[in-house]
Amino acid sequence: MDDNECEKLMLKQGKHGDFMIRLSSVQNKEPGQQSLSLREPSLSRTAHFLSVLNCRSEAKQVFHYQIINKDLCHLKGFEKQEFNSIADLVLHYQNSLIQLTPNLRGWNFDDTYEIPMRSEDKVICCPPFFSKRTEPGIGKVDQINRSNIIFQKTLGNFVMGDVSKGRLIGSGKVLIHTITWGTVQNTLLEQTLESLNEIQHKNIAKIYGMVLTEKPFRIVTEYLCNGNLQDYFRSELGLESVYRHHLYMAAQVASGMAYLEANSVIHGDLRGENILVGQNNLCKISGIKLTELCVNSGGFPFLPAWSAPEVQDTKNFTHKSDVWSFGILLYVIFTKGDSPYPGIKRHEVLDKVRGGYRMSKPVTNPSFPDDVFHTMRDCWHVTDVMRPKFRFLMDFLKKCLTDYDRGKAEDEHIYQQI
Numbered sequence: 384m385d386d387n388e389c390e391k392l393m394l395k396q397g398k399h400g401d402f403m404i405r406l407s408s409v410q411n412k413e414p415g416q417q418s419l420s421l422r423e424p425s426l427s428r429t430a431h432f433l434s435v436l437n438c439r440s441e442a443k444q445v446f447h448y449q450i451i452n453k454d455l456c457h458l459k460g461f462e463k464q465e466f467n468s469i470a471d472l473v474l475h476y477q478n479s480l481i482q483l484t485p486n487l488r489g490w491n492f493d494d495t496y497e498i499p500m501r502s503e504d505k506v507i508c509c510p511p512f513f514s515k516r517t518e519p520g521i522g523k524v525d526q527i528n529r530s531n532i533i534f535q536k537t538l539g540n541f542v543m544g545d546v547s548k549g550r551l552i553g554s555g556k557v558l559i560h561t562i563t564w565g566t567v568q569n570t571l572l573e574q575t576l577e578s579l580n581e582i583q584h585k586n587i588a589k590i591y592g593m594v595l596t597e598k599p600f601r602i603v604t605e606y607l608c609n610g611n612l613q614d615y616f617r618s619e620l621g622l623e624s625v626y627r628h629h630l631y632m633a634a635q636v637a638s639g640m641a642y643l644e645a646n647s648v649i650h651g652d653l654r655g656e657n658i659l660v661g662q663n664n665l666c667k668i669s670g671i672k673l674t675e676l677c678v679n680s681g682g683f684p685f686l687p688a689w690s691a692p693e694v695q696d697t698k699n700f701t702h703k704s705d706v707w708s709f710g711i712l713l714y715v716i717f718t719k720g721d722s723p724y725p726g727i728k729r730h731e732v733l734d735k736v737r738g739g740y741r742m743s744k745p746v747t748n749p750s751f752p753d754d755v756f757h758t759m760r761d762c763w764h765v766t767d768v769m770r771p772k773f774r775f776l777m778d779f780l781k782k783c784l785t786d787y788d789r790g791k792a793e794d795e796h797i798y799q800q801i
Contacts, residue, residue, distance in 0.1 A: 389420045390445040404450070417450045419458065527551065527592040527603055532559060538610070541670055542652055542677045542684035543567070544599070548610075551591055551603055558588075558659075558669065560602040567680045569595040572602075575676045582648065586639030588659055588669040604669060607661035611669075612712075615660040616720025626752075627787055628664050629716050634780035635666040640709060641773035643671070644702050651675060651700035653708035654689045655715050674700060687732040688723045693767060695733060703767035709776065710762025717755065718745045739765075755783065 389405065403420050422445050449459040457465045531552040538546045544563035551557045562572075572593060579590050594601035612632075615621040636658060643650060650657075651674025659667045677684050678700075685695055691707035694700055711723050724732050724742060741763050744751050758779055764770045771779075 386418075386420070386447050389447070393420065393422045393445050419448045419450055421446050421448070526596070527594050527601075529594050529597055529601070532557075532594070532601070532603065534559065538614075539656055541656070542673055543680075543682070546656075548606060556606040556608075557591055558604045558606045560604065560673070562600045562602070567600060567676065569600060571679060572600055572676065575672050575679070579672055582643070582646065582671065584639055584642045586635045586667050587642065587671065588667040602673075605659070605667065607659040607665065607667060609660040609662075612655035612658040612660060612666075612715065613720060616715075621660075621719060624664070624719060626717075626750075627784070629719075630755075630780060630784045630787060632658075632660070632664055632666045633713055633716050634777060634784055636668060636712065637709070637773055637777035637780050639666075639668045640705060641777045643668075644705075644773045648672075649675070649700050649702060650705050650708075651678075652684060652686075652689075653705050653712060654686065655712065655720070658712070687729060687736075691767065692733060692736050701767065702773070703770050706762050706770040706773065706776070707767075709773070710759045713755070713759045713762070714742060714745065717751055718747050721745060721747055736763075752783070755780075 389403070393403070404417055405420060406417060451457055451459055533550040533552070534547050535550065536548045538548055538558075540546065541560055543560075545561045547559045547561065549557055549559050573595065583589075588605040588607075591603040591605070593603065609615045609618065609620065616624075640650070640653070648671065650668070650671055652670050653668070657668065657670035659669050661667070674684055678698075683698060689708050689711050691704035694704050714723055715721060724735070725745075727735055741760060744756055758771070758776070761769075761771055762776075
C-alpha cells in the first residue's frame with residue numbers, strides 16, 4: 384500500500400487521530416521497512432499537532448513517517464529519539480502528544496478504531512492500531528508474548544512477587560503480576576488460572592492472560608484508573624470521599640465476594656491492595672486464586688493484620704477467613720485508608736487478637752455508624768461459623784446505602800418546605 388492509497392483509506396473510513404503501521408512504499412534500499420501513517424487529530428488542533436511532529440504542510444490531513452528499525456528504531460528525521468521497539472516508539476509519542484491532542488486515537492491504547500484492510504495490501508498492523516479491543520476474561524486464558532507487554536511502574540507486592548502497571552498491546556492499561564517467589568510449574572499456573580474464566584462478575588477484575596514461555600512467569604489482569612484502594616485514599620479524590628462513597632464501595636466488594644462464596648471460590652488475600660478503584664468509585668476485586676496458587680506451590684501467605692487468626696493454626700483459608708479480612712477492609716474504607724491495628728506493632732497483632740483484642744471505633748472517624756461498626760465486629764467473631772455470610776453483608780450494606788439515600792431525599796424535601 385503506497386502513501387496515496389493509505390490516505391484515501393484513512394480519509395474515507397478512518398477518524399481524526401487514527402493511525403496505522405504498514406510496509407513502507409519505499410522498499411528499494413531497505414526491504415521490510417515500515418511506515419507510520421497518521422491522520423491529524425482535528426482541524427482545530429492542527430497547528431499544535433504540527434508543532435510537535437514538525438509536519439511540513441498544514442493543509443495535509445494524513446502524514447507519513449518512515450520507521451527506521453535496526454538494532455533500535457526511530458522515525459526518519461527524529462534520529463535523536465531511538466527506541467527498543469515500535470511499541471516503545473508509539474508510547475513515547477503518545478506521552479508527547481496526548482496533552483495537546485486528547486482525541487488522538489490509537490496513540491491512546493485504550494481507544495482504537497478498526498479499518499477493514501485487504502490481505503493483499505500487506506499492511507502490518509500492530510494490535511493497538513486499528514484493532515478492536517477484545518473483552519478479557521472470556522473463554523480460554525490467552526498465552527501472552529512478553530514482547531507485547533510494556534512495563535511502566537512497579538506498584539507493590541502480592542503473595543508471590545511484584546505488581547506493576549503497564550500496557551498490553553491490543554488491550555490497553557493492565558496490571559502485571561510477576562511471579563518471583565518460589566517454584567511454580569507452568570501447568571499448575573495454567574490450571575489455576577483457567578478456572579478464572581468461569582468467574583464473571585461486574586465487581587471482579589478480569590484476566591487477560593499469562594506469560595508462560597519464559598521466566599519469570601507473569602499474570603496480566605485488568606487495571607482501573609484510580610489504582611488500588613490504598614492508592615485511591617492517598618489521592619485527592621479519596622481524601623474528599625464521603626460516607627456514601629464508602630458504603631457504595633463496601634457494598635460492591637461484598638457483592639463480588641458473595642458471588643465467589645456462592646461459587647465456592649476462596650480469595651485468601653482480601654486486602655486494600657487487591658481492591659481496584661475506577662471511575663465513579665467502581666470497585667473490582669483482584670488477586671483471586673493467587674493465594675491458592677501460592678499454597679499449592681509450597682508457600683503460606685499469612686498477613687497478621689489481614690488474615691484470620693485460625694489460618695495460622697489450620698493452614699487453611701476459608702470463606703469465613705475471607706469474612707474476617709472483609710471486616711478489616713471495612714475499617715480501612717470507613718477510615719479513608721487508615722492502617723489496621725493502629726498503635727500495635729505488626730509482630731504483636733496475632734498475639735493481641737488471640738488474646739481477645741478487637742479494634743474499636745476509629746478515632747479518625749467518630750461518626751462511624753453504629754450498625755456498620757457492629758457488623759464489622761461480627762466479622763471478627765472468634766468462632767468462624769458465627770461470622771456472617773457475604774450474602775448477608777452485601778444485603779446489609781445495600782440497605783444502608785438505600786436508607787441513606789432515602790434519608791437525604793427526605794431531608795431535602797423538608798428543606799424545600801421551609
